[in-house]
Amino acid sequence: xSQAIKEVMDQVTSRNPHEPEFLQAVKEVLESLxxxxxxxxxxxxxxxxxxxxxxxxxxxFRVPWVDDQGKVRVNRGYxxxxxxxxxxxxxxxxxxxxxxxxxxxxxxxxxIFKNSLTGLPIGGGKGGSDFDPRGKSQGEVMRFxxxxxxxxxxxIGADIDVPAGDIGVGAREIGYFYGQYKxxxxxxxxxxxxxxxxxxxxxxxxxxxxxxxxxxLEEMLKARGESLQDKSIAISGYxxxxxxxxxxxxxxxxxxITIGDENGYVYDxxxxxxxxxxxxxxxxVVHRRPAKDLADKFGLQWxxxxxxxxxxxxxxxxxxxxxxxxxxxAKQLLSNGCTCVxxxxxxxxxxxxVNLFLEKQIxxxxxxxVNAGGVATSALEMTQNSMRYSWTFEEVDTKLKSIMGNIYxxxxxxxxxxxxxxxxxxxxxxxGFLKVAQAMLAQGVV
Ligand code: 2IT
Numbered sequence: 001x002s003q004a005i006k007e008v009m010d011q012v013t014s015r016n017p018h019e020p021e022f023l024q025a026v027k028e029v030l031e032s033l034x035x036x037x038x039x040x041x042x043x044x045x046x047x048x049x050x051x052x053x054x055x056x057x058x059x060x061f062r063v064p065w066v067d068d069q070g071k072v073r074v075n076r077g078y079x080x081x082x083x084x085x086x087x088x089x090x091x092x093x094x095x096x097x098x099x100x101x102x103x104x105x106x107x108x109x110x111x112i113f114k115n116s117l118t119g120l121p122i123g124g125g126k127g128g129s130d131f132d133p134r135g136k137s138q139g140e141v142m143r144f145x146x147x148x149x150x151x152x153x154x155x156i157g158a159d160i161d162v163p164a165g166d167i168g169v170g171a172r173e174i175g176y177f178y179g180q181y182k183x184x185x186x187x188x189x190x191x192x193x194x195x196x197x198x199x200x201x202x203x204x205x206x207x208x209x210x211x212x213x214x215x216x217l218e219e220m221l222k223a224r225g226e227s228l229q230d231k232s233i234a235i236s237g238y239x240x241x242x243x244x245x246x247x248x249x250x251x252x253x254x255x256x257i258t259i260g261d262e263n264g265y266v267y268d269x270x271x272x273x274x275x276x277x278x279x280x281x282x283x284x285v286v287h288r289r290p291a292k293d294l295a296d297k298f299g300l301q302w303x304x305x306x307x308x309x310x311x312x313x314x315x316x317x318x319x320x321x322x323x324x325x326x327x328x329x330a331k332q333l334l335s336n337g338c339t340c341v342x343x344x345x346x347x348x349x350x351x352x353x354v355n356l357f358l359e360k361q362i363x364x365x366x367x368x369x370v371n372a373g374g375v376a377t378s379a380l381e382m383t384q385n386s387m388r389y390s391w392t393f394e395e396v397d398t399k400l401k402s403i404m405g406n407i408y409x410x411x412x413x414x415x416x417x418x419x420x421x422x423x424x425x426x427x428x429x430x431x432g433f434l435k436v437a438q439a440m441l442a443q444g445v446v
Contacts, residue, residue, distance in 0.1 A: 004037060005030045008049045019102030021322055024351055025109050026053050032429035035418040040437075047445070048437045055108060057081040060101065061151040063129060065144045068137050077148050079127035081161055082108040085439040088159055089125030090115055090375060092166030095173070097132040104128050106322070107166070110346055111375070113432030114368040117407050120379035125161055127152070133168045134288070145176035153181050158189040158385070164378050165194045167321065170240065170285060171206070190385030193378035202381035204396040205374075210244025211397070212373015212404050213317065213344040214252060219408035220340065220363045220424075229253035232271075234313040234338075236260055237320030238291045241344050241371070243281050245319060246272055254315075258308035261291040261320075265308040267301040276300075312336040318348030327352040334360060343367035358423060369411050369428040376403045 001009070012026050030049065037044055063077045078101055081089045091111040094103070104126050112124030131144055155161060165174055174194045181191055188200075195201035204211070214228070221227055231254045235242050238259045246256045255271030259280065266272075272280060276298050283289050295302035309316060309329035316333050318325045324345065330353035333341070341357055342365035343349060349357070357364040377400055384390050391399075407428075414434070415427030440446075 001031065002034050002037065004044050004049065005034060008053060011050070012053050016102070016105070019100075019105060021106040021347070022102045022109065025106040025347060028351060028354070028425070029109070029113065029429045029433065032426040033433060035420070036430055036433065039418075042441065043437050046441050048440055051440065051445075052083065052112070052433075052436065053109070055080050055082045055105065056084060057155075058101070058105075059152075059155055063131070063144065063147050063151065065140070065147045067140055075129050075131040075144070077127070077129045077151060078104045079152060079155055079161070079163070080104045080108040080125060081155070082124040082126070083112045083436060084123040085436050085443060086116060087121035087123045088157075089161035090122035090164075090378065091124060091126040092164045092375075093169045093173075093177075094126070094128035094166040095131045095133050095168030096128070097130055099128045099130045103322075107346055110368055112436060113429060114372045115375055115379075116432040116435045117369060117410065117428060118372050118376040118379060118403055119406060119410075120376060120403075122162075122375065122379050122382075125163075126166075127163055128166065131168075133173075138172075141173065142176045145173050146180045149177045149180040150184065152177075153184050156181075156191055158187075158191050158382070162190065162378070162382060163192055164375070165240075167239070170194070171196060171201075190382050193381040195381070200381075200385050202377060202384055202396055203391065203393040204400065205377045205381055206240060207244045207247070207397075208377035208400055209241045209344065209371050209374030210246075210319075211248045212376065212400055213241070213245050213342060213370050214248040215373065215401050215404035216365055216370045216408055217315070217317075217340070217342050218252065219405055220342065220365055223412070224363060227252070231255070231314040232257050232312075233315045233317055234258040234308045234311050235317045235319045235344070236265065236308055236324060236348075237318075237345065238280060238294075239284055239319070241374075242319035243277075243285075245317065245344060246277055246280070250277070257313060258311055259291060259294070260303075260308055263290060263292065264302060264304040264306055266291060266295045267303055267308070267311060268298075309333050310336075313338055315340040315342070317342050317344050319344040320348065321345050322347045323350050325349045325353050327356060329353065330356045334362070339363065341365070342370045344371050346371065354425060358425065361422065364424060366425045366428050368432060369407050369424060372407055373400050373404055376400060
């Protein structure tokens with residue numbers, strides 16, 4: 001680590017105690033930037049590093065609501081507006097009891113580089129709350145979302161900050177947010193993405209993160225002269241990303257053999273397809289039921305209390321959440337013959353796991369690149385809203401596919417340009433950083 005990078009890392013560490021996820025995300029990016037700074041000392045002189053690790057604005061607010069028993073409840077809401085150098089802040093909102101400011105900062109920081117990689121004009125931001133949507137009634141969720149937006153509306157706008165969904169926030173919650181935003185501001189504008197199709201949503205947005213992950217995987221494999229045909233894939237989370245990932249992976253001839261939740265995983269050596277996949281598609285989004293229902297319904301093996309990374313597979317795709325795949329899991333995957341890992345969730349592999357994969361030179365796709373299809377399609381939703389027009393599914397899907405191809409090529413080219421051929425972690429960080437850093441440089445000290 002160079003002196004300049006070390007100084008910034010030390011300052012971030014002392015300024016953000018008790019935020020291990022944020023520090024993990026910052027460290028990974030800063031470590032990748034060493035060769036860039038050697039070539040571009042002007043970034044150091046202009047204080048780009050010190051500025052890029054400090055959010056432009058962090059909003060923390062009270063979210064009071066009344067539950068079905070008439071009891072007053074209070075949660076904490078966050079919106080971190082991290083970087084607007086290349087476009088309005090853009091990033092999802094996460095509802096999960098584990099959410100802290102540090103979680104939202106790590107996600108917002110990652111989002112800066114991911115959004116830059118898409119090639120579209122979107123800055124980085126993220127929001128959320130420690131609200132737990134599990135076990136809440138529809139009315140409770142609606143009142144919570146309305147309360148959340150009653151505070152958030154004053155900080156966002158179609159050209160200011162455009163939130164979307166993330167864990168715990170799907171089409172239903174986006175609908176409640178949108179209704180409340182419109183009621184308060186009277187504006188019918190593209191202030192949120194992931195909207196319903198009848199009120200400004202984009203075709204292929206629900207599919208985009210999962211499909212985009214498959215498109216990226218195909219690019220990675222192609223570079224090694226392989227394809228997804230007949231590959232066995234282990235995945236984890238059964239939410240929006242995981243389910244649409246399976247749908248597209250099946251179309252490419254692959255077999256997805258695991259899926260689960262925080263309680264365990266389903267093992268299906270025949271591959272999750274046909275009526276099993278149909279059942280799974282509705283399991284969380286419609287019924288909000290646990291993953292074990294899939295095993296119970298079709299007589300499949302359910303492995304309780306374990307992560308799926310212990311099964312033999314060609315490819316592992318963590319689709320759940322941060323740090324869900326650690327060093328032990330990584331070793332086990334490698335010893336079982338896994339030769340490719342693609343991060344569909346945000347920062348799902350621990351730093352130690354990532355380093356092992358890089359050291360062993362298996363194909364490794366980092367989250368910022370692999371899962372960028374979701375936010376890229378959100379940006380396409382913004383474009384359609386600005387035009388007051390909608391594209392067909394095929395039009396959006398074709399653009400998504402070409403964006404994922406470009407991300408792969410830009411990340412691998414950047415890695416090569418800076419002497420790190422084959423290292424997509426460094427390549428994605430460098431390619432994402434360069435565009436933002438150049439824009440910050442041009443815009444002066446702000
Ligand atoms: O992590 C992510 O990129 C998202 N949750 C999607 C963000 C977005 O604005 O579509």
